[in-house]
Amino acid sequence: MKQKPATNVYSQVVKSASFQKLMDSKKRFILPMSIFFLVFYFVLPVMTSYSSVLNQPAFGAVTWAWVFAFAQFIMTWVLCSLYSRKAVQFDEQAEKIKEELRASLGKAE
Numbered sequence: 107m108k109q110k111p112a113t114n115v116y117s118q119v120v121k122s123a124s125f126q127k128l129m130d131s132k133k134r135f136i137l138p139m140s141i142f143f144l145v146f147y148f149v150l151p152v153m154t155s156y157s158s159v160l161n162q163p164a165f166g167a168v169t170w171a172w173v174f175a176f177a178q179f180i181m182t183w184v185l186c187s188l189y190s191r192k193a194v195q196f197d198e199q200a201e202k203i204k205e206e207l208r209a210s211l212g213k214a215e
Contacts, residue, residue, distance in 0.1 A: 115207070115211070118207070118210070119207055122206065124202060125203055128196065128200060131199070135189075136189075143182075143185060146181055150174050
């Protein structure tokens, strides 16, 4: 029994429509979330350095800078939760790709 080189199998998977769909769906989810995270994260130090907007009291002695900093913790947990849920779908797609590969390798043998 002659085995195919691993590079041929890898090329076959990468070129498959299922793999392309998985990569596109991951890109459509991860890229916007990453951009949002970075912008949200860097707004606090930029605004506190170059503006006094966040130095205004929000309620009592607590300024908007503290509210924004606390919101970053919430944002991190929300994004983590969203990704964890979405990762289940990515894993399901990856399993289908593996099944397709096993089926195609089984036919080739």
